[in-house]
Amino acid sequence: MKCTTEQELVKLVKRSKPFTKDGKVADYIPALEKADPDKLAIAVYSKEDGCLSAGDVGETFTLQSISKILTLALAIMDAGEDHVFSRVGKEPTGDPFNSIAKLESQVPSKPLNPMINAGALVVTDLIHGETSDEKVGRILQLIHDMTNNSSIGINYEVADSEFESAHLNRALCYFMKQHGLIDNDVEMLLEAYTKQCSVEVNCKDLARIGMVLANEGRDPETERKIIPRYIARIVKTFMVTCGMYNASGEFAINVAIPAKSGVSGGILSLVPNQMGIGVYSPPLDPKGNSIAGIKLLENFSSQYELSIF
Numbered sequence: 100m101k102c103t104t105e106q107e108l109v110k111l112v113k114r115s116k117p118f119t120k121d122g123k124v125a126d127y128i129p130a131l132e133k134a135d136p137d138k139l140a141i142a143v144y145s146k147e148d149g150c151l152s153a154g155d156v157g158e159t160f161t162l163q164s165i166s167k168i169l170t171l172a173l174a175i176m177d178a179g180e181d182h183v184f185s186r187v188g189k190e191p192t193g194d195p196f197n198s199i200a201k202l203e204s205q206v207p208s209k210p211l212n213p214m215i216n217a218g219a220l221v222v223t224d225l226i227h228g229e230t231s232d233e234k235v236g237r238i239l240q241l242i243h244d245m246t247n248n249s250s251i252g253i254n255y256e257v258a259d260s261e262f263e264s265a266h267l268n269r270a271l272c273y274f275m276k277q278h279g280l281i282d283n284d285v286e287m288l289l290e291a292y293t294k295q296c297s298v299e300v301n302c303k304d305l306a307r308i309g310m311v312l313a314n315e316g317r318d319p320e321t322e323r324k325i326i327p328r329y330i331a332r333i334v335k336t337f338m339v340t341c342g343m344y345n346a347s348g349e350f351a352i353n354v355a356i357p358a359k360s361g362v363s364g365g366i367l368s369l370v371p372n373q374m375g376i377g378v379y380s381p382p383l384d385p386k387g388n389s390i391a392g393i394k395l396l397e398n399f400s401s402q403y404e405l406s407i408f
């Protein structure tokens with residue numbers, strides 16, 4: 100299916116550009132505040148056309164919470180589906196991504212899903228590796244395989260900035276360690292988690308990762324299996340139910356395709372069996388999702404009738 104052209108993407112970027120004036124760049128991780136709020140980009144990867152893009156596609160940014168879908172896939176490959184979901188649930192929360200509230204009210208304590216911070220921390224704990232570097236090395240290998248870009252690495256300024264300021268994530272970890280949900284040393288885990296969140300990519304990388312998931316875990320060029328199909332399906336389902344946190348319901352109605360956001364302003368999205376999509380715009384709404392990024396995805400989805408429902 101011929102879906103779009105770069106000229107059409109340029110028009111879509113232009114239409115969504117005014118929304119970059121809304122919202123606020125994340126500052127609770129101090130290094131993220133340096134992002135340029137005017138940037139807006141989209142990349143679309145399909146088997147037919149390869150990668151098409153428009154806007155500020157040269158911009159790089161850190162994965163932040165987008166990394167949670169990749170670590171979930173890796174943790175299931177490493178520890179098995181049953182073990183992973185004995186430690187983390189499958190239900191949306193209705194609470195913000197960093198909320199601690201339901202950890203105490205759930206008995207026995209267990210994070211509600213792997214997309215919120217508590218759940219993602221438990222997931223990273225389950226990835227094989229004796230040290231944080233070993234865990235992160237394996238996460239990077241998966242990202243290199245999915246993007247076909249082995250130059251992707253970590254932005255250490257962002258990683259250090261988050262490690263120093265991650266008081267809430269530390270609190271979540273120590274609470275969960277007390278409740279037997281975390282096996283490893285908390286500081287080692289936080290080092291791995293902050294590095295996974297600080298992997299630096301561009302929109303084209305996001306689009307290719309999306310395409311691998313859309314292609315049921317296989318490389319779109321070689322058809323080599325990177326992630327088992329059942330795991331790619333689990334990941335895509337979490338993207339629909341929890342990928343935009345407590346805005347996932349509204350997003351499912353307005354945009355109607357799987358997506359995962361990060362506080363850097365990136366969103367990874369996809370249309371099953373058709374394409375991967377990456378968008379980037381740093382200013383966020385109060386729930387931590389990119390405002391212009393969502394608008395761009397909404398316009399793109401409605402123009403090409405991409406709804407999966």
Ligand code: DON
Nearest residue numbers: 163164196296360361362387
């Ligand atoms: O743990 C954190 O708070 C960040 N490293 C990631 C949060 C995030 O990206 C939420 N997304 N919209």
